[in-house]
Amino acid sequence: MTSGTRHTRASSSPTATADRPAAAKARFWDKIARKYAADPVTDMAGYETTLARARALIAPTHRVLEIGCGTGTTALRLGPCYGHLVATDVSAEMIAIAREKLAAAPQPNLEFQVVDADALAFGQASHDVVLAFNVLHLVSDLDAALTSVENTLAPGGLFISKTPCIADMNPLLGKVLLPVMRLVGKAPPVLCFRAPDLQAALTRHGLEIVAVEYHGTKGKDLRPFIVARKRGS
Numbered sequence: 001m002t003s004g005t006r007h008t009r010a011s012s013s014p015t016a017t018a019d020r021p022a023a024a025k026a027r028f029w030d031k032i033a034r035k036y037a038a039d040p041v042t043d044m045a046g047y048e049t050t051l052a053r054a055r056a057l058i059a060p061t062h063r064v065l066e067i068g069c070g071t072g073t074t075a076l077r078l079g080p081c082y083g084h085l086v087a088t089d090v091s092a093e094m095i096a097i098a099r100e101k102l103a104a105a106p107q108p109n110l111e112f113q114v115v116d117a118d119a120l121a122f123g124q125a126s127h128d129v130v131l132a133f134n135v136l137h138l139v140s141d142l143d144a145a146l147t148s149v150e151n152t153l154a155p156g157g158l159f160i161s162k163t164p165c166i167a168d169m170n171p172l173l174g175k176v177l178l179p180v181m182r183l184v185g186k187a188p189p190v191l192c193f194r195a196p197d198l199q200a201a202l203t204r205h206g207l208e209i210v211a212v213e214y215h216g217t218k219g220k221d222l223r224p225f226i227v228a229r230k231r232g233s
Protein backbone atom coordinates (compact mmCIF):
# COMPACT_ATOMS: atom_id res chain seq x y z
CA MET A 1 0.00 0.00 0.00
CA THR A 2 1.37 3.41 -0.85
CA SER A 3 1.09 6.26 1.60
CA GLY A 4 -0.91 8.51 -0.77
CA THR A 5 -4.34 6.95 -0.49
CA ARG A 6 -6.29 6.46 2.73
CA HIS A 7 -7.10 2.80 2.56
CA THR A 8 -6.37 -0.37 4.46
CA ARG A 9 -6.12 -3.92 3.28
CA ALA A 10 -8.69 -6.43 4.55
CA SER A 11 -6.28 -9.30 4.74
CA SER A 12 -3.89 -10.77 7.21
CA SER A 13 -1.94 -12.52 4.49
CA PRO A 14 1.74 -11.62 4.15
CA THR A 15 1.35 -12.11 0.38
CA ALA A 16 -1.05 -9.15 0.18
CA THR A 17 1.59 -6.69 -0.96
CA ALA A 18 1.90 -4.44 -3.96
CA ASP A 19 4.48 -6.64 -5.65
CA ARG A 20 2.48 -9.89 -5.75
CA PRO A 21 3.09 -11.58 -9.09
CA ALA A 22 0.19 -11.53 -11.54
CA ALA A 23 -0.11 -15.33 -11.34
CA ALA A 24 -0.74 -15.09 -7.59
CA LYS A 25 -3.35 -12.37 -8.09
CA ALA A 26 -5.08 -14.48 -10.74
CA ARG A 27 -5.21 -17.69 -8.70
CA PHE A 28 -8.38 -16.93 -6.72
CA TRP A 29 -10.21 -15.66 -9.82
CA ASP A 30 -9.03 -18.52 -12.05
CA LYS A 31 -10.56 -20.96 -9.56
CA ILE A 32 -13.97 -19.31 -9.39
CA ALA A 33 -14.22 -18.13 -13.02
CA ARG A 34 -16.81 -20.71 -14.21
CA LYS A 35 -19.00 -20.11 -11.16
CA TYR A 36 -18.65 -16.32 -11.55
CA ALA A 37 -19.75 -16.64 -15.18
CA ALA A 38 -22.83 -18.63 -14.14
CA ASP A 39 -23.92 -16.26 -11.34
CA PRO A 40 -26.71 -13.84 -12.32
CA VAL A 41 -26.25 -10.06 -12.00
CA THR A 42 -27.74 -9.24 -8.57
CA ASP A 43 -29.27 -5.87 -9.50
CA MET A 44 -30.16 -5.99 -13.18
CA ALA A 45 -31.99 -2.64 -13.21
CA GLY A 46 -28.99 -0.88 -11.65
CA TYR A 47 -26.65 -2.63 -14.07
CA GLU A 48 -28.73 -1.51 -17.07
CA THR A 49 -28.51 2.10 -15.83
CA THR A 50 -24.72 1.77 -15.57
CA LEU A 51 -24.50 0.34 -19.10
CA ALA A 52 -26.69 3.13 -20.50
CA ARG A 53 -24.63 5.84 -18.77
CA ALA A 54 -21.35 4.32 -19.99
CA ARG A 55 -22.66 4.03 -23.56
CA ALA A 56 -23.73 7.67 -23.49
CA LEU A 57 -20.19 8.75 -22.56
CA ILE A 58 -18.43 6.70 -25.24
CA ALA A 59 -18.21 7.85 -28.88
CA PRO A 60 -17.90 5.65 -31.98
CA THR A 61 -14.33 6.92 -32.51
CA HIS A 62 -13.16 6.13 -28.98
CA ARG A 63 -10.37 3.69 -28.17
CA VAL A 64 -11.63 2.08 -24.97
CA LEU A 65 -9.76 -0.02 -22.41
CA GLU A 66 -11.54 -2.04 -19.73
CA ILE A 67 -9.55 -3.31 -16.74
CA GLY A 68 -10.76 -6.25 -14.63
CA CYS A 69 -13.39 -7.19 -17.23
CA GLY A 70 -14.07 -10.62 -15.71
CA THR A 71 -15.87 -12.87 -18.19
CA GLY A 72 -16.57 -9.95 -20.52
CA THR A 73 -20.25 -9.40 -19.70
CA THR A 74 -20.01 -5.60 -19.77
CA ALA A 75 -17.68 -5.44 -22.78
CA LEU A 76 -20.03 -7.66 -24.76
CA ARG A 77 -23.09 -5.62 -23.71
CA LEU A 78 -21.51 -2.21 -24.45
CA GLY A 79 -20.93 -2.70 -28.18
CA PRO A 80 -21.04 -1.17 -30.68
CA CYS A 81 -20.83 2.34 -29.16
CA TYR A 82 -17.00 2.49 -29.36
CA GLY A 83 -14.34 2.47 -32.08
CA HIS A 84 -12.29 -0.28 -30.47
CA LEU A 85 -12.47 -1.96 -27.06
CA VAL A 86 -9.72 -4.00 -25.48
CA ALA A 87 -11.13 -5.67 -22.39
CA THR A 88 -8.54 -7.04 -19.98
CA ASP A 89 -8.28 -9.11 -16.82
CA VAL A 90 -5.47 -10.62 -14.76
CA SER A 91 -7.21 -14.03 -14.80
CA ALA A 92 -6.56 -16.20 -17.84
CA GLU A 93 -9.62 -18.30 -16.95
CA MET A 94 -11.90 -15.25 -16.94
CA ILE A 95 -10.47 -14.18 -20.30
CA ALA A 96 -10.88 -17.71 -21.72
CA ILE A 97 -14.60 -17.58 -20.88
CA ALA A 98 -14.89 -14.05 -22.32
CA ARG A 99 -13.30 -15.27 -25.57
CA GLU A 100 -15.70 -18.23 -25.70
CA LYS A 101 -18.63 -15.79 -25.43
CA LEU A 102 -17.12 -13.54 -28.09
CA ALA A 103 -16.59 -16.51 -30.42
CA ALA A 104 -20.27 -17.40 -30.01
CA ALA A 105 -21.37 -13.85 -30.91
CA PRO A 106 -18.48 -12.13 -32.70
CA GLN A 107 -17.96 -8.37 -32.47
CA PRO A 108 -15.21 -7.12 -34.80
CA ASN A 109 -13.96 -4.21 -32.66
CA LEU A 110 -13.72 -6.08 -29.38
CA GLU A 111 -10.77 -8.11 -28.10
CA PHE A 112 -9.87 -9.71 -24.77
CA GLN A 113 -6.38 -9.80 -23.29
CA VAL A 114 -4.80 -11.07 -20.06
CA VAL A 115 -3.38 -7.93 -18.39
CA ASP A 116 -2.59 -6.98 -14.78
CA ALA A 117 -4.21 -3.62 -14.01
CA ASP A 118 -1.33 -2.90 -11.62
CA ALA A 119 1.06 -2.89 -14.57
CA LEU A 120 -0.73 -1.51 -17.64
CA ALA A 121 1.61 -1.15 -20.61
CA PHE A 122 -0.55 0.21 -23.41
CA GLY A 123 1.50 3.30 -24.10
CA GLN A 124 1.11 6.93 -23.15
CA ALA A 125 -2.26 8.50 -24.13
CA SER A 126 -3.27 5.37 -26.03
CA HIS A 127 -6.95 5.33 -24.94
CA ASP A 128 -9.85 7.79 -24.84
CA VAL A 129 -11.81 5.94 -22.15
CA VAL A 130 -10.76 3.52 -19.40
CA LEU A 131 -13.48 1.45 -17.69
CA ALA A 132 -13.06 -0.17 -14.27
CA PHE A 133 -16.11 -2.00 -12.92
CA ASN A 134 -15.83 -3.79 -9.57
CA VAL A 135 -12.05 -3.94 -9.69
CA LEU A 136 -10.36 -0.91 -8.07
CA HIS A 137 -10.75 -2.49 -4.61
CA LEU A 138 -8.86 -5.54 -5.91
CA VAL A 139 -5.71 -4.00 -7.34
CA SER A 140 -2.56 -4.31 -5.26
CA ASP A 141 -1.78 -0.62 -5.13
CA LEU A 142 -4.52 1.90 -5.86
CA ASP A 143 -2.14 4.81 -6.42
CA ALA A 144 0.03 2.78 -8.80
CA ALA A 145 -3.03 1.59 -10.74
CA LEU A 146 -4.39 5.14 -11.04
CA THR A 147 -1.00 6.42 -12.22
CA SER A 148 -1.12 3.73 -14.88
CA VAL A 149 -4.67 4.70 -15.88
CA GLU A 150 -3.74 8.37 -16.07
CA ASN A 151 -0.75 7.57 -18.32
CA THR A 152 -2.90 5.42 -20.58
CA LEU A 153 -5.58 8.08 -21.04
CA ALA A 154 -5.30 10.76 -23.71
CA PRO A 155 -5.71 14.35 -22.45
CA GLY A 156 -9.43 14.95 -21.91
CA GLY A 157 -10.02 11.18 -21.77
CA LEU A 158 -12.53 9.65 -19.36
CA PHE A 159 -12.07 7.21 -16.51
CA ILE A 160 -15.33 5.49 -15.60
CA SER A 161 -15.40 3.44 -12.42
CA LYS A 162 -17.97 1.63 -10.31
CA THR A 163 -16.32 0.04 -7.30
CA PRO A 164 -17.42 -1.19 -3.86
CA CYS A 165 -16.23 1.23 -1.18
CA ILE A 166 -15.78 -1.36 1.53
CA ALA A 167 -14.81 1.10 4.28
CA ASP A 168 -18.29 2.66 3.90
CA MET A 169 -19.89 -0.73 4.61
CA ASN A 170 -20.36 -2.53 7.93
CA PRO A 171 -16.95 -2.24 9.70
CA LEU A 172 -17.06 -5.96 10.52
CA LEU A 173 -16.85 -6.73 6.79
CA GLY A 174 -13.42 -5.19 6.23
CA LYS A 175 -12.02 -5.83 9.70
CA VAL A 176 -13.24 -9.38 10.43
CA LEU A 177 -15.26 -11.14 7.75
CA LEU A 178 -13.08 -10.52 4.69
CA PRO A 179 -9.78 -11.31 6.48
CA VAL A 180 -11.25 -14.60 7.76
CA MET A 181 -12.63 -15.46 4.32
CA ARG A 182 -9.24 -14.63 2.84
CA LEU A 183 -7.53 -16.99 5.30
CA VAL A 184 -9.73 -19.89 4.18
CA GLY A 185 -9.39 -19.05 0.48
CA LYS A 186 -12.94 -17.73 0.07
CA ALA A 187 -12.00 -14.11 -0.72
CA PRO A 188 -9.18 -12.33 -2.52
CA PRO A 189 -7.11 -9.59 -0.86
CA VAL A 190 -9.11 -6.36 -1.01
CA LEU A 191 -8.46 -2.69 -0.39
CA CYS A 192 -10.85 -0.92 1.96
CA PHE A 193 -11.45 2.73 1.11
CA ARG A 194 -14.33 5.18 1.49
CA ALA A 195 -15.95 6.92 -1.48
CA PRO A 196 -14.43 10.32 -0.57
CA ASP A 197 -10.98 8.72 -0.35
CA LEU A 198 -11.41 7.20 -3.80
CA GLN A 199 -12.48 10.55 -5.23
CA ALA A 200 -9.51 12.25 -3.57
CA ALA A 201 -7.16 9.65 -5.07
CA LEU A 202 -8.59 10.24 -8.55
CA THR A 203 -8.17 14.00 -8.20
CA ARG A 204 -4.61 13.57 -6.95
CA HIS A 205 -3.82 11.56 -10.07
CA GLY A 206 -4.90 14.31 -12.44
CA LEU A 207 -8.43 12.99 -12.94
CA GLU A 208 -11.07 15.65 -12.43
CA ILE A 209 -14.38 14.31 -11.08
CA VAL A 210 -17.19 14.96 -13.58
CA ALA A 211 -20.01 12.92 -12.04
CA VAL A 212 -20.73 10.73 -9.03
CA GLU A 213 -23.92 8.69 -9.30
CA TYR A 214 -25.56 5.75 -7.56
CA HIS A 215 -27.39 3.32 -9.83
CA GLY A 216 -28.35 0.63 -7.32
CA THR A 217 -32.03 -0.21 -6.97
CA LYS A 218 -31.72 -2.68 -4.07
CA GLY A 219 -30.91 -1.35 -0.61
CA LYS A 220 -28.10 1.07 0.17
CA ASP A 221 -25.72 1.43 -2.77
CA LEU A 222 -22.05 1.77 -1.76
CA ARG A 223 -20.63 1.40 -5.28
CA PRO A 224 -20.46 4.95 -6.68
CA PHE A 225 -20.41 5.26 -10.47
CA ILE A 226 -17.68 7.86 -10.95
CA VAL A 227 -16.76 9.67 -14.15
CA ALA A 228 -13.43 11.51 -14.08
CA ARG A 229 -11.72 13.42 -16.87
CA LYS A 230 -7.96 13.58 -17.44
CA ARG A 231 -6.89 17.21 -17.50
CA GLY A 232 -5.95 18.65 -20.88
CA SER A 233 -7.98 19.23 -24.02
Ligand SMILES: C[S@@+](CC[C@H](N)C(=O)[O-])C[C@H]1O[C@@H](n2cnc3c(N)ncnc32)[C@H](O)[C@@H]1O
Binds near residue numbers: 069088116117118134
Ligand atom coordinates in the same frame (compact mmCIF):
# COMPACT_ATOMS: atom_id res chain seq x y z
C1 LIG B 1 -15.56 -8.81 -9.02
S1 LIG B 1 -14.86 -9.26 -10.57
C2 LIG B 1 -15.56 -8.01 -11.64
C3 LIG B 1 -15.63 -8.43 -13.07
C4 LIG B 1 -16.38 -7.47 -13.97
N1 LIG B 1 -15.71 -6.21 -14.10
C5 LIG B 1 -17.77 -7.27 -13.42
O1 LIG B 1 -18.11 -6.15 -13.04
O2 LIG B 1 -18.52 -8.26 -13.37
C6 LIG B 1 -13.21 -8.69 -10.39
C7 LIG B 1 -12.34 -9.02 -11.58
O3 LIG B 1 -11.13 -8.28 -11.43
C8 LIG B 1 -10.07 -9.11 -11.82
N2 LIG B 1 -8.83 -8.63 -11.18
C9 LIG B 1 -8.46 -8.73 -9.89
N3 LIG B 1 -7.25 -8.17 -9.70
C10 LIG B 1 -6.88 -7.68 -10.91
C11 LIG B 1 -5.73 -7.01 -11.38
N4 LIG B 1 -4.70 -6.70 -10.57
N5 LIG B 1 -5.67 -6.68 -12.69
C12 LIG B 1 -6.68 -6.98 -13.53
N6 LIG B 1 -7.79 -7.64 -13.15
C13 LIG B 1 -7.88 -7.98 -11.85
C14 LIG B 1 -10.48 -10.50 -11.41
O4 LIG B 1 -9.79 -11.49 -12.12
C15 LIG B 1 -11.97 -10.48 -11.70
O5 LIG B 1 -12.24 -10.93 -12.99
